[in-house]
Amino acid sequence: MSNAIVLGIFWHLVGAASAACFYAPFKQVKKWSWETMWSIGGIVSWIILPWTISYILLPDFWAYFSSFSASTLLPVFLFGAMWGIGNVNYGLTMRYLGMSMGIGIAIGITLIIGTLMTPILQGRFITLFGTPGGQMTLLGVLVALIGVGIVSYAGLLKERAMGIRAEEFNLKKGLMLAVMCGIFSAGMSFAMDAAKPMHEASAALGIDPLYVALPSYVVIMGGGALVNLAYCFIRLATVKGLSVKADFSLAKNLLIANVLLSMLGGLMWYLQFFFYAWGHANIPPQYDYMSWMLHMSFYVLCGGIVGLLLKEWKCGTRKPVSVLCLGCLTIILAANIVGLGMAS
Incomplete structure (x- = not known):
C-alpha cells in the first residue's frame, strides 16, 4: 500500500474523529434552544470558516468564483443543499428512532448511496467488477456496511440494558426519516464530484493539492447553510416557547460561554471536512x-x-x-481492504 493511500486513509480518520467529537461542546451549552446553538455553530462552520480559508488560499477570491458559469456552480450548490437536508433529517431520525437504530440505518444508507452512486453516474461502476482493485474496494464497502451494522447493534444492546428509549419513538416516521437522511446526506459526496472543475481551477492557481477542494466548500456549505439556517430561523420565529431574545438575555458570563462553545462545535464540524479534503487529495482519482x-x-x-x-x-x-x-475491528478491516484494493 503506497504512502499516499495510507495518508489518505489517516486524514479521513482524523476528519471522522472531529465529526464524532463535534457535539461535545454543544452538550455544555446551557439554557439555550437547540436552534440558536445550531445556528451559531453553523454560521461558523458553513460560512465564516469556508469563506475565510478560501480568501487566504486564493490569489483573487472574487475572480476565482466569477470564473465559473452558473451551470458549474449550481449543481455544487444544490448538492450542498441536499446534504443540508440530510443534516436536518439526521437530528429528527435520532428523535424518533434513538441513537443506535437511527445511526445504523442512516449511516448505512448514506454510505452505500454516497459511495456507489458516483461511479454509477460516471459510468464506471461496471468496470469495477472487471478489475481486481475494483472488486477489492467493493468488498471493502460491504465489510464496512457490516461493521456499521454491528456497531449499531451494540448500541441497541446498550440502550436496552440501560433502559434508554427514543423520546418520541415512532418506528414508521423514524424509518422514513432515516431513509431520507441516508439519501440526502450523500449530497456531500455528489457535491465533491460536481466540484471537480473548481478543484482543477484551484490547482491551476498553484494551490497545494491538499487544499484544492477547500474553496469549493464556499458553494457546497453555502447550500447546506441555506437549508439548516432557514429551518432554525423559521422554528425560532414560529414555534411557541422558542425565542432568540430570551436566549440572548442570559447573564453575560453564561452568554459568552454559550457563544464560545457553539463556535467551538462549529469549528470541529468544519474540521471534519477540512481533513476530508486532505484525505480525498491522497486517494487515487479512479477510487x-x-x-x-x-x-x-x-x-x-x-x-x-x-x-x-x-x-x-x-x-x-x-x-x-x-x-x-x-464492529470497530470490522470497520478497521474494511479500511485495510479498501486500501489494498486502491493499491493493487
Whole structure:
C-alpha cells in the first residue's frame, strides 16, 4: 500500500474523529434552544470558516468564483443543499428512532448511496467488477456496511440494558426519516464530484493539492447553510416557547460561554471536512468515490471509541462492549481492504 493511500486513509480518520467529537461542546451549552446553538455553530462552520480559508488560499477570491458559469456552480450548490437536508433529517431520525437504530440505518444508507452512486453516474461502476482493485474496494464497502451494522447493534444492546428509549419513538416516521437522511446526506459526496472543475481551477492557481477542494466548500456549505439556517430561523420565529431574545438575555458570563462553545462545535464540524479534503487529495482519482465510504465508516468507528472513553458504555453487562469492539475491528478491516484494493 503506497504512502499516499495510507495518508489518505489517516486524514479521513482524523476528519471522522472531529465529526464524532463535534457535539461535545454543544452538550455544555446551557439554557439555550437547540436552534440558536445550531445556528451559531453553523454560521461558523458553513460560512465564516469556508469563506475565510478560501480568501487566504486564493490569489483573487472574487475572480476565482466569477470564473465559473452558473451551470458549474449550481449543481455544487444544490448538492450542498441536499446534504443540508440530510443534516436536518439526521437530528429528527435520532428523535424518533434513538441513537443506535437511527445511526445504523442512516449511516448505512448514506454510505452505500454516497459511495456507489458516483461511479454509477460516471459510468464506471461496471468496470469495477472487471478489475481486481475494483472488486477489492467493493468488498471493502460491504465489510464496512457490516461493521456499521454491528456497531449499531451494540448500541441497541446498550440502550436496552440501560433502559434508554427514543423520546418520541415512532418506528414508521423514524424509518422514513432515516431513509431520507441516508439519501440526502450523500449530497456531500455528489457535491465533491460536481466540484471537480473548481478543484482543477484551484490547482491551476498553484494551490497545494491538499487544499484544492477547500474553496469549493464556499458553494457546497453555502447550500447546506441555506437549508439548516432557514429551518432554525423559521422554528425560532414560529414555534411557541422558542425565542432568540430570551436566549440572548442570559447573564453575560453564561452568554459568552454559550457563544464560545457553539463556535467551538462549529469549528470541529468544519474540521471534519477540512481533513476530508486532505484525505480525498491522497486517494487515487479512479477510487475517489471511496473517500465517502472511509469518512462515514470511520465516523461510526470514532463515535464508538469516543463513547468508550467517555464511559457511556457502562451498562452492567459486557456484551454491548464486546459487540462494539467486534464492529470497530470490522470497520478497521474494511479500511485495510479498501486500501489494498486502491493499491493493487
